[in-house]
Amino acid sequence: MAKNANWGAAPFIIIESDGTETVVVVTGRDRWALECLIAAGKNGCTPICTPGPRWSAYVHNLRKMGFSIETLNEPHGGPFSGTHARYVLRSAVRRHTAGDAA
Template identity: 70%
Template sequence: MSKVFLTIRRLPDGAPHTMRGRPAWALELLIDAGSAGCTPITDPGPRWSSYVHILRKRSGLVIDTLRETHDGQFPGTHARYVLRSPVEVLRSWRDVK
């Protein structure tokens, strides 16, 4: 099992900020997804809302939450998270245990 680490800075002139664990993992996915965003359905994770909350509060990132409906055996709604803050990835690494 490895732990994800990510150092970013908010553009245009933000200071470097390092995060680790699931919030770093979620931010990597949000950056890669771009304007399409991520959902707990397409990118399963046990606590997406918690990761987004941490990224918003600790890193000051702007992340939109869009509500969507879904069908299937258990129809309902889910969130789509879209990173709106422009960021630059300074370093990404994994600590393998």
């Protein structure tokens, strides 16, 4: 994971199904997780494929900010078989740019 200085405050726009938009400022590891989710698209992210120390906490924080994120439980094998979470961003999101209304 990159140093926190690389993950400063960045505004994102959540676009609701009715077209309304909400600007949310995301920082730190929450921003890192959001950008991973955006990049992953419909495939989503797992702590196995996109390692991060506290995925469940990042997802919890992002949900509190208004992002819709689905949790899918998937089985995995190996000597410690069980299940793991796959997180999929369901909100329509884009980075806020200077040309966007405040």
